Amino acid sequence: MTIRSHTYERFVEMVKEFHGYDAPGVIIGGFMVDLAYRSLTEEGLFDVLCETPKCLPDAVQLLTPCTIGNGWLTIINVGRFALTLYDKHTGNGVRVFIDTPRLEMWPEIKAWFLKLTPKGEQDEERLLKEIREAEDTIMSVRQVKVAKRILEKSRRGGFAVCPHCGEAYPSADGPICLGCADDNLFDSVD
């Protein structure tokens, strides 16, 4: 059992280092990324779409070249624990998701995933044991085609200096920057 060529133990160490602790969601995410790569029918470079910002993006950032900052990882939060590896030109790819009925065999994973147990009452040790034993058997894969609107990432045009805050911003955003237009990122300092 390896996760993108890392041993399970090594991957858990990587998760602790990057994510701060051995979060169940990131470890399951590791199995999901691994399954996605094994399910690809072509070689090449792939972008990633995550359907939740919780945990899963960190597995992607640890195990693929895709990060939030380089733009190859896109998060669209529809609240599903699923990721898609896809060709950025055609949108063709594979989507890996948690296959809910398959959780029946794994009571701790099911209780954690569906939030059936209050966080304080979770048995972390049993949960991690089940995750390790379940490997990729709690997930499924589908061939998908990512929608064109997602492939067409905005090409920013020029930059302007906002007359309000004096900072640079994409001029396509309008006569002042979105930070000043919405002006609700910060409250006045006491």
Place this chain on the structure above:
Amino acid sequence: MTIRSHTYERFVEMVKEFHGYDAPGVIIGGFMVDLAYRSLTEEGLFDVLCETPKCLPDAVQLLTPCTIGNGWLTIINVGRFALTLYDKHTGNGVRVFIDTPRLEMWPEIKAWFLKLTPKGEQDEERLLKEIREAEDTIMSVRQVKVAKRILEKSRRGGFAVCPHCGEAYPSADGPICLGCADDNLFDSVD
């Protein structure tokens, strides 16, 4: 000159490894994170707010405990190259931003930052040289208070299984999941 205790050379290596290449924005972001930490008036743990998804979040993820997946890094894209380290309870923190007038001394950085030069005509070597020489002199710091609405992160309640796709989703999202309600993440597979 160190960036959060890393030598400049070491940080550039970390950027290449994580981000894929020595992106100017991530390297400048490193100086911004370093300046933010040096500007804090209290010790403690801090969340981070990034005002752009481009490059800057990767500097944050490399140099702080905050990642997208663990929720301590929030991105609100208002198109400004700025980050804020803040106390998650009070919102008090420091915001570091590129101080546009200070770019006058650094023609390559200015041309890159304001996209005055087409990408193919940029002199990458001179740009990185200027970034290294400029260090944190192109940025400024302000004390800020992050708005309450940003501090009040959504506490998800329970989970339900979507009757449409059969996957788990936050039940607060409605009778079906947002992926099915919007249903425009994927086109039909050819």
